[in-house]
Amino acid sequence: MEPPPPYAPPYGIGTPGAAPAASQARAFLASRGFPPGLADVMIGNARESGARHMLIDNSGSMSAPDGHVLQGAAGRERLVSCSRFAEVEDMVLFHAELAVALGAPATMRFLNQPRSGPQEVVVRTAEDVAALRKSCASGPSGGTPICAHVRQIGQEIARDEAQLRASGKHAVLTIITDGLPTDGDLAEAMRPLSRLPVWVVVRLCTDDGEVVQFWSGLDAVVELEVDVLDDLAGEAAECAACNRWLTYAPELHRLREWGVHLKLLDLLDERRLAPVEARDLCALILGGGPLPHPEADAAGFFAAVAERQRGLRLPYNPVRGRAHPWIDERRLRASVSGRLCTVQ
Structure with a gap:
């Protein structure tokens, strides 16, 4: 799969300590197809959220060829088949460029050490996006040690807890995976998160019934609200069953992967909106x-x-x-x- 061209940020965006102007952030979002309303939501969310973490599954099973990415010129896009990890790569590179454009640093952490490139990248600049791209190019291999990483991320959020609460902000943790943890009890590892100001998103890259059931039932086990997302086509089909008047577009899906939590979006696949x-x-x-x-x-x-x-x-x-x-x-x-x- 040909990677999308890297975003070339305007002067000031992506330099350490620089906060991009809203107009520059909107320009990036508009270039990626975001309508004005969703662009405003993304910009507002960047101001309201604190630390942002993405835990990226690069285990061997991610080489399965049942992923999908959107390709083609604007207005002529098509979903084409690829590996699960190619779908993940497309996703995380978008979010990395988004982090730069919004001036909202995001910590991207792989489950396994890539063969080349760093295992963890704190994305602030275009150079950080390039480092992440190098890590993605290594491809998937290894197991699924989700528990250890969740515990470590939880400890990092706990260190920021007082500052987050004082500023009225919350952290975001997005877990991108196609499987079950291979290193212990995930419910136990996630339980400390229930006491922290954090919003958790799980972006699944599989239709496996056991995996979907496990993640969908996790919130009840650990008393932690978790937004479990299917892939784009799956979420769009569920939305259409109740609210066919809405195009559940990639931009909406990206917004939810990023950690924007809106009750209206939760309702889309539950019932027809009033x-x-x-x-x-x-x-x-x-x-x-x-x-x-x-x-x-x-x-x-x-x-x-x-x-x-x-x-x-x-x-x-x-x-x-x-x-x-x-x-x-x-x-x-x-x-x-x-x-x-x-x-x-």
Whole structure:
């Protein structure tokens, strides 16, 4: 797989101690297809979050050829098959470049020592992204010692606990894996996290039923809220089953992998959104401030949605397999009026 070209940050972004201007961060996000609303969410989250950790599974099983990455020019993208680790590489390099663009340092740690390159990279600059790319190029090998790394990351977050609480911030831990730990009891290793200000995301790279069940049930065992994410196609299919009017695009998935936690996004695969929730999600994605209530001013609501998404780059819709507007206005009309079943 050809890696995406590295992001060349504007002057000031990526230099030690420099905080990028919001306009520069928005330029990066716009170049990656983020609409104004989601760009604002990402920028706001970078200000609200503290330490950010990504634990990257580079075990031997990640060489399995059932991964997928998005390739092609904007508007003509397609999901193509690749190894699981190639999918992970595409993901973590995006988040590394995002960390640089947002001025939000992220610690990227591999489960196993790469054959070349560092095992841990604290990404602040474009040079750090290059170091991470070198580590990724080593490919996958070894076991899945998740427990030891979770304990170490937990200790690092604990050292920052007082500062995090004093500033009203939280840490983020994203675990990217396709399997079960091979080095002990993960519930025991994660239990200390339940007492810390940390949001945990698990990004699965497998459809294996045992693995999915294990991670999905972990929050009940350790009393820790965990956001378990499938791959892009899987999450999009679950969203479409309840809210087909929304394009669950790669940008939404990246936002959740990064550690943005919004209740509206949790609901997408659970039930059809209520009219007011659909309104709020449209405003969240498209930006531009509050929208009219669809039950009080349906004409104003739909006119505003149409106007706000006019001119936006069409995102990739994994369910349709092609570019499609963020909001399918015909399906949205049916959903907010309770007639979704009549729309084919």
